[in-house]
Amino acid sequence: MTLYSKIIGTGSYLPSRRVTNGDLMAQLAANGIETSDEWIVSRSGISARHYAAPGQLSSDLAVEAAKKAIEMAGIPADDIDLVIVASSTPDYHGSFPSTACIVQRKLGMHNNSAAFDVQAVCSGFVYAVSVADSLIKSGAHKNVLVIGAEVFSRILNFEDRTTCVLFGDGAGAMVLTASEEPGILATKMHADGRHADILSIPGSLNAGAISGSAFLYMDGPAVFKLAVTVLEQVAHEVLDKAGMSPAGIDWLIPHQANIRIMKSTAKKLGLPLEKMVVTVDQHGNTSAASVPLAFDQAMRDGRIMAGDTVMMEAVGGGFTWGAVLARM
Template identity: 80%
Template sequence: MTVYSKIIGTGSYLPARRVSNDELAAELAAKGIETSDEWISSRSGISARYYAAADQNSSDLAVEAAQRALEAAGKSATDIDMVIVASSTPDFQGSFPSTACIVQRKLGMTNHSAAFDVQAVCSGFVYAVATADAFIKAGMHKTVLVIGSEVFSRILNFEDRTTCVLFGDGAGAVVMSASQEPGILAAKLHADGTHSDILSIPPSPAGSPASGGFLHMDGQAVFKLAVTVLEEVATEVLDAAQMAPSDVDWLIPHQANIRIMKSTAKKLGLPLERMVVTVDEHGNTSAASIPLALDLAVRDGRIKAGDNILMEGVGGGFTWGAVLARM
């Protein structure tokens, strides 16, 4: 009997503090940095983002999203036999234990389930789903909790208006389970380390803390590469599943920039009405962006059982990938 993996529950969490463009512009103005709602929204499509409280780490956001996904799946934490957390902002920057192990502890999981982190920046959730899919299909694990969680506000340089206005914090999660029905239809992952310098946290000066660096991005280079590879990997994953773009009910791209997202939909011939958009309210939440958007669309009734959803991400590394799933 063929074993498939299927998403059986989704969940998400946003911190309490919502920061509008106007509020952020006022805070930056106090530092002598000029920006505005119009400047931010016209370039990115972002109107607001959420920031974690000082005492909230990635694991805290992850646990909130995980609990909601578990409830939606009708599962308890002890039903999970593997935890995968995708994050570029783990609880312990440049150190250990993994955020997945901390999430395991905070969820009260005492069944010794496997737990580890995945680091592929904004492609992290797609990488994690593909990894869970492979473990389930191989018969090694049956029920996997996959989480994307970020506190990007901690690594932003608030004196650089080209990057600090783009990112936010949040977490999204899915429960994946072994199934007799097809769920994950195809997945493709890629990376090109020759572009590692266009989106990164440069090494901290010698003697400074490992977590002391700030995010650096060559926006034009990232944009150019993203629009190319996202179309390519979407086509690749559709070909692998022997499906056409017209078979896709919902496109859920990484929520980085509305112009990149619209370009991808246009190249695939998909109407914008079939693309889930949350970048306007969430900003770029890196590995959390796709599961946040997925959960929103599931809970508001847009995504229904049997729908085909195409999830794709691109991030620092340079990494990219796509997953085609039937809900």
Template identity: 75%
Template sequence: MTLYSKIIGTGSFLPPRRVTNEALSAQLAEKGIETSDEWIVSRSGISARHYADPDMQSSDMAVIAARRALEMAGCAANDVDLILLATSTPDYFGGFPSTACVVQNKLGITNHSAAVDIQAVCSGFVYGLSMADSFIRTGMHKKVLVIGSEVFSRILNFEDRTTCVLFGDGAGAVLMSASEEPGLLATKLHADGSQAGILCVPGSVNAGAIAGSAFLHMDGQAVFKLAVSVLEKVAHETLNAAGMQSSDVDWLIPHQANIRIMQGTAKKLGLPPEKMVVTVDQHGNTSAASIPLALDKAMRDGRIKPGHIVLMEGVGGGFTWGAALARM
């Protein structure tokens, strides 16, 4: 019997603290930094974002999103035999132990299932889907939690209005299961390390101190130009691998980074705006969490129905990018 993988549950979580553009602009004005709701919306499409409280970690948000995905799927935590957690903001400095291991413990999973973090920044969730699909198809694992969870508010420089207004915190998760029918139809992943400098946190640790900057740095124009180009190409590449065309797509869920990048991608694929799931206006760029957050919202409000073809694609620091095509 040929094995396939299928998404059988989705879940998400946004921290309660919602910060509107007006509130953020007022906060920045106290530091002498001028911005406004109109300025932010016109450049990004973002109206609000959510920030985690100081005592909330990536793992805490991931656990809530994962439990909701398990509940939708009707599965117990100990049914999970692999956790893949995409994050650029892990619980522990240095990234170990992995946040995936922390999540395993907080979920109460006692079966000693595998758990590992994925670092592909905003593309991390798509990377996770592809990896989970491969593990399931080989028969190595049967039920895989793929999670994206970020607290980007911790690495933002609130004296740099070009970046601090764009990002937010949140988590999204899916439970993938072995299936006799195709669910994940195709995935394609790419990276270009020569572009590492255009989106990064350019700091390192030396003798217990930070050398360089611990804040996010972004060359917005370079990222925009590269993102639009690679997202169109990887979408066509993934569709071709599945023997489909863009006209077969019911829903496009791009990484929720910037509405102009998203609209540009949809236009190049010949997809009308009403076929694109948009949540960037309400939670900003949540990096690896943005695609599963948008997917869960569209699943729970009934837009995505069983059998629908969903194209998910992400692009992020590294430079990394990828796409996944799924039949829900």
């Protein structure tokens, strides 16, 4: 019997604190930095984002999203035999124990399931789904919980208006299960370390202190230029692997980073904008959480239906990028 992986549940969670462009303008003005709603929207398409409460960790957001995904999947949490968390803002600075292990504990899972984190920045969720798909197809695991969770508000420099206005916090989750019917049709992951410096946190932990900067740095024009190129390329790669054309895509869910990049991708694939799921306007860039957040929203409002073909794709620091083509 040929095994496939299939998406059977999705969930998402946004912290309660919603920060509009107006709210952010007031905060930046207190730091002597001027910006405007028009400036932010015209460059990114973002009108609002959510910030985690003090003490609220990536694992806390992840657990809330996971509970909803597990509920939709209709399986007990202890039937999950692997937890993968994609995050650039793990609970612990040293990155261990993994946020996935913390999520496992907070979900009350005591079945000795495997758990680990994936770090590919904004591409993290796409990477994690690709890994989950391979492990299910191999027969190693049956039910996999995949989560993207971020608290980027903690790594933003609020004296740099070119980056601090772009990012938000949130989490999205999926449950994938072994199936005799194709669900994940094709995946592809890429990285090019030559571009590592254009999106990074250029600091490291040394003797209990940060050496370098602990704030996010981004060369916006360089990231934009690379993103619009690789997103089109990787979309065609997974379509070719699945033996499909862009016309077969019912929904495009790109990484929610910048509306101009997203529109460019849809245009290059010949897809009408009505087929693209957009949440960047209200969520901002939630890094590894952005794709599953958008996916869950489109699932729960009835846009994504059984039988639909969905293209997920993302780019992130590293420089990383990838895509997943799925049939619901």
